[in-house]
Amino acid sequence: MDEKPIISIVVPVYNEEENVRLLFEKIQAVCETIGDSYEVVFVDDGSHDKTFAVLSELSKQKPQLVVIRFEKNAGQTAAMAAGFEFAQGQRIISMDGDLQNDPADIPKLLKKLEEGYDLVCGWRKERQDKFLTRRVPSIVANWIIGKVTGVPIHDNGCSLKAYRASVIKQVPLYGEMHRFIPAMSTVVGARIAEIVVTHHPRRFGKSKYGLGRVWRVMLDIIAFKFIISVFTLRPAPQKPSLRQRLSDVLFRPKQRAFRVAAFLSLPFFVLGRVLFGSANSAALSCFGLAGALLILGWITENKIQRAQKASATLGTLARFFMVQCKRRPIRFFGPVGVALFGLGVIFCTGWVTQSVLLVNSLLGAIFIAGGIFVFCSGLFGELITYANAKRVKDYTIL
Ligand code: UDP
Ligand code: MG
Secondary structure, eight states, X not given: OOSOOSEXXXXXXXXXXXXXXHHHHHHHHHHHHHOSOEEEEEEEOSOSSSHHHHHHHHHHHOTTEEEEEOSSXXXXXXXXXXXXXXXXXXXXXXXXXXXXXXXXXXHHHHHHHHTTOSEEEEEOTTOOSOIIIXXXXXXXXXXXXXXXXXXXXXXTTXXXXXXXXXXXXXXXXXXXXXXXXXXXXXXXXXXXXXXXXXXXXXXXXXXXXXXXXXXXXXXXXXXXXXXXXXXXXXXXXSSOOHXXXXXXXXXXXXXXXXXXXXXXXXXXXXXXXXXXXXXXXXXXXXXXXXXXXHHHHHHHHHHHHHHHSTTSOOXXXXXXXXXXXXXXXXXXXXXXXXXXXXXXXXXXXXXXXXXXXXXXXXXXXHHHHHHHHHHHHHHHHHHHHHHHGGGOOOOOOO
């Protein structure tokens, strides 16, 4: 195609050989009725079955079909991000490749977008998945995400969404962020709407996720709350109240990571001061933790500012998280932090070495402080990853 299409449909697929041809035909039928030019971008996320073979065969006959292929499985978010980055259209639609979403909903989504929204989310009101293992966790997660991020969407996990390309292309997507696109879009000021969409049971192939995601999603929610509060640029109010002025001093957009660290360390300084004299190990742990948090914030601040300079290369820390470690910081440090904290609590209650009380409280205090610090390292690491997300590609386009 010589001219850029108006609409791009992005579909991540991993082992969906029975689905892709049928899905393409359905999408094509719907797009022909809309009348605008379009492209369909299938991102093959390193499938082991015949998905890629079917797609490349199909693309010989269909000029609207674009196929991006990952050499190995990089996850649904990475696949979507690659599709968004490639997409040529001003309007982008994303959907699952397993025929659970219905292409017939595309015109409705686009129409809503034209009402002046940047993001229109599908809501699978009558979701056709298992009740206990899929729908219940999803209802609870959506409720928590709504409360924590302040974006009350019923169904964050529904892939069927429509976007203004100029907006979604600004949103860094990494890890398993595709479940948090609405909340993340608010960072760039997106106007968000939601409409009910059809959902079908899976006919071919298997779901790629299990209950293991519940714990991961919990960690993600904490991390994203943190990212949003650090990176969202709030418009300056006309007449700032005292509270706003105070929070301006504490959280001005520049140097926010450091300010947040200062804010977090403050209670530990105070607690250390209160405890000082009576229980020295606890007081020292508090002071130590507060100081360590400040240093962590300062390092993070430097890394974020470095990431914002286009010419700078990826720093060592960012490289570690994004290239070498293959795990998001909160997934890496979060569980370790929680475990250390738990150990500390066990020491403090004196279950381990009942005879030597002093050792108990010393170890307890150190482990609790260490646990909090390690967990916070995960959170600050997320900020570094977020700031650098657009600079790393964990895939290759063949
Ligand atoms: N998917 C992917 N990479 C993965 C896992 C899933 O591209 O590592 C695709 C998958 O092929 C499907 C979509 O993401 O098109 C949603 O996956 P799935 O249907 O397994 O999720 P569920 O609907 O069960 O939440
Ligand atoms: Mg599915």
